[in-house]
Amino acid sequence: MTLEACYAALGGDYKDVCGRLCGERLVKKFVLKFLDDPSFGLLRDAMEAQNWGEAFRAAHTIKGMCLNLSFTRLGTSSSALCEALRHGYTPEAEPLFRQTVEDYEATAAAIRAFRTEEEGA
Amino acid sequence: MDLRDSQKQKILIVDDSEMNRAILAEMLGDNYDIIEAEDGEKAIPILQEAASELSLVLLDVVMPYMDGFGVLKVMNQRRWIEELPVIMISAEKGPTQIERAYELGVADFITRPFDALIVRRRVVNTILLYAKQKKLINMVEEQIYEKERHSNMMIDILSHIVEFRNGESGQHIVHVRVLTEAMLRALVAKTDRYPLTQVDIALISTASALHDVGKIAIDEDILNKPGKLTDVEFATMKAHSLVGAEMLDNLSTYREEPLVKTAYEICRWHHERWDGRGYPDGLVGDEIPISAQIVALADVYDALTSERCYKKAFPHDVAVEMILNGECGTFNPLLMDCLRSVAPSLPKLLSGEWTMASAWEAPKELTREILRQEELAQSGVFSQEGGHKEEERK
Numbered sequence: 266m267t268l269e270a271c272y273a274a275l276g277g278d279y280k281d282v283c284g285r286l287c288g289e290r291l292v293k294k295f296v297l298k299f300l301d302d303p304s305f306g307l308l309r310d311a312m313e314a315q316n317w318g319e320a321f322r323a324a325h326t327i328k329g330m331c332l333n334l335s336f337t338r339l340g341t342s343s344s345a346l347c348e349a350l351r352h353g354y355t356p357e358a359e360p361l362f363r364q365t366v367e368d369y370e371a372t373a374a375a376i377r378a379f380r381t382e383e384e385g386a
Numbered sequence: 387m388d389l390r391d392s393q394k395q396k397i398l399i400v401d402d403s404e405m406n407r408a409i410l411a412e413m414l415g416d417n418y419d420i421i422e423a424e425d426g427e428k429a430i431p432i433l434q435e436a437a438s439e440l441s442l443v444l445l446d447v448v449m450p451y452m453d454g455f456g457v458l459k460v461m462n463q464r465r466w467i468e469e470l471p472v473i474m475i476s477a478e479k480g481p482t483q484i485e486r487a488y489e490l491g492v493a494d495f496i497t498r499p500f501d502a503l504i505v506r507r508r509v510v511n512t513i514l515l516y517a518k519q520k521k522l523i524n525m526v527e528e529q530i531y532e533k534e535r536h537s538n539m540m541i542d543i544l545s546h547i548v549e550f551r552n553g554e555s556g557q558h559i560v561h562v563r564v565l566t567e568a569m570l571r572a573l574v575a576k577t578d579r580y581p582l583t584q585v586d587i588a589l590i591s592t593a594s595a596l597h598d599v600g601k602i603a604i605d606e607d608i609l610n611k612p613g614k615l616t617d618v619e620f621a622t623m624k625a626h627s628l629v630g631a632e633m634l635d636n637l638s639t640y641r642e643e644p645l646v647k648t649a650y651e652i653c654r655w656h657h658e659r660w661d662g663r664g665y666p667d668g669l670v671g672d673e674i675p676i677s678a679q680i681v682a683l684a685d686v687y688d689a690l691t692s693e694r695c696y697k698k699a700f701p702h703d704v705a706v707e708m709i710l711n712g713e714c715g716t717f718n719p720l721l722m723d724c725l726r727s728v729a730p731s732l733p734k735l736l737s738g739e740w741t742m743a744s745a746w747e748a749p750k751e752l753t754r755e756i757l758r759q760e761e762l763a764q765s766g767v768f769s770q771e772g773g774h775k776e777e778e779r780k
Contacts, residue, residue: 285501291412295405302405325448326403329477332499333409344477 266382268293274375276338276368285335295334297383300376302330305369312362320358321350324365339368394419395441395513400429400457401475402449410444410475413502414509426452430460437466441513445492447476447483458490467491468754471516473508475500527753538563538592545595548602552609553695558688559595561736565684567591568735572724573680579720580676584755590677593649597656597681600630612695627657628666651675656682661716671718679718683725686714687732702733 268289272279282292308323324347331340346361396419401407404424411420421440423429426449433440447454454474461467471493476483484495493512496505546556570587573580582590601609604626608619615623630653640646655678658664660671664682674682690705700708706729708714710722 281499285499286409286413287502291409291502294412295409298405298408302403304403319450322402322448322450325477326406329446329498330403330405332477333406335499 266379268296268379271296271375271379272335274378275336275372278335278337282335292334296376297380299330299334299336300373300380304330308362308365312358315354317350317354317358321347324350327365327369336372339365339372342368396421396436396439397509398423398429398432398440398443400424400426400443400449400454401446403446406446406475410500410505413500413505415506418509425449426454426457429457433457433461433466433470437464437470440470441516442509443470443472444509445472445474447474447478447487455486455490458487458492462491469516469520471512473512523753530753534588534592538595541592541595545599548599551606552598552601558692561688561692562597562681562684563591563594564735565687565732566594566680568728568732569680569684569721569724572728573676573720576724576727577720582676589644589648590652590680593645593652593677594681594684596630596634596649597652597685598626598630599633599649600626600628600653603629603633610695614696624657624665627654630654648677651678652681654678656685658682659715660718664715679721683709683717683721687725690714702729706732 266274269279272282283289286292286295304323304326308320308327311317311320311323324343327343328340328347330336331343342361342364346358346365349355349358349361394417397414398421399407399410400423401410402425407422407424411422414420418441421432421436423432428451429443429445430452433443445454445457454476458467458472461470461472467490472491473494473496474487474492475496475498477498478484479497487495493516494508496508542559545559549556549558567587570582570590574582574587604623608615608622611619631650634646634650634653635641637646641650652675654666655664655669655674658667658669658674658678659682660674660679662668662670664674686709687705690700690708691702693699706725709717709725
């Protein structure tokens with residue numbers, strides 16, 4: 266799996282990110298790093314604990330990373346969740362959270378598949 | 387910040403996402419030393435310790451514990467923001483956020499997703515701009531310092547000529563100035579009853595040298611008479627304050643200059659006393675301009691601690707006690723407090739063993755004040771206040 270194929274699988278904009286980060290080297294480095302980022306875990310814990318401030322910040326961080334990495338799909342859902350939590354809890358946050366989880370898992374799965382092939386290569 | 391410094395410039399990145407910090411650090415490459423902080427609360431101690439060594443701060447908005455705006459507030463309170471540029475980086479695109487950031491003094495605002503080339507370019511530009519500005523400010527400071535030194539020197543020379551007729555050492559002028567400045571600084575630290583700016587302090591200290599300029603018109607025999615003066619002689623002697631003031635008032639070219647106006651106040655009223663028992667006008671309390679009140683006290687202290695043709699010198703402690711006990715006339719109680727607080731450092735200040743931090747700090751402060759006024763004038767805030775202030779002075 267190429268990095269470009271990985272981007273297609275996770276619903277991202279490969280061309281855009283390579284343009285901004287000046288080539289594939291940095292993109293690859295940070296895409297792989299994305300799996301280690303604790304923000305998604307924080308978001309899940311905060312939603313469960315109904316700590317909306319913390320959940321907002323975690324969603325905000327995920328949104329920021331997605332913007333930087335051009336992860337369009339996850340960026341869209343985390344951004345919507347972020348807005349739904351900006352001033353505390355709103356009912357829309359629940360479905361938006363489920364969407365964010367779904368997109369995150371799809372993103373993480375695509376990156377893991379890419380990583381496995383990279384390590385095998 | 388020195389451009390010739392071969393050491394790498396330091397940039398502080400404040401962002402709660404490790405990945406975002408890493409991306410920024412990668413973008414900036416090996417050209418800079420990167421220091422990282424994971425939230426605002428962790429950034430403050432770093433700034434506290436090394437604000438002057440940093441060339442730039444890249445600051446995220448949304449962070450736990452203390453967000454980017456919290457950091458900016460602290461940077462404003464402690465005035466770090468004046469010399470250390472901040473580029474705010476955020477996924478927030480709302481105009482209010484960006485406006486708020488600019489109001490709090492950020493140099494630039496970059497929204498995510500960022501482009502490596504743009505980040506790098508903006509960082510370089512901001513650092514260069516601030517370095518240039520700093521260099522210009524330093525140049526202005528040096529110019530002001532030199533200018534102040536020269537004008538003080540000219541006034542000193544002129545005043546010494548008057549002093550020499552009086553058989554005095556020529557140190558009196560220097561002592562009165564040092565005392566006046568020390569007292570003014572103590573006064574400003576103690577109360578805001580007298581709204582004195584750094585410019586005012588410099589002006590009054592400089593003008594203090596002219597307090598006895600009227601003695602040029604007094605007969606040398608009276609000036610240097612060893613014994614007690616007769617009533618007539620004393621009346622002649624007392625005329626020096628009015629004569630000095632008139633001399634200044636007759637300077638057609640300069641009479642409207644703040645320095646000359648201040649010198650006028652000092653010449654005319656440096657023998658007035660708080661209780662109204664001074665001369666020539668018998669002014670009471672704050673009818674006497676604060677400049678003249680302070681120079682009066684400085685003049686008395688130095689007269690006590692110097693040897694004169696008619697008396698020996700009193701030691702420092704005795705002189706301070708005599709003034710505090712009211713043996714040399716009544717002074718403003720606030721100034722008595724100021725005298726108490728500056729008294730311990732006076733002998734070393736007057737002997738020149740200690741220089742007042744002002745020697746170099748004052749021009750810096752003056753430069754800052756002038757720049758601030760310029761900025762305010764440009765933004766339209768100052769014109770009104772400045773107008774009031776001039777009115778009050780008239």
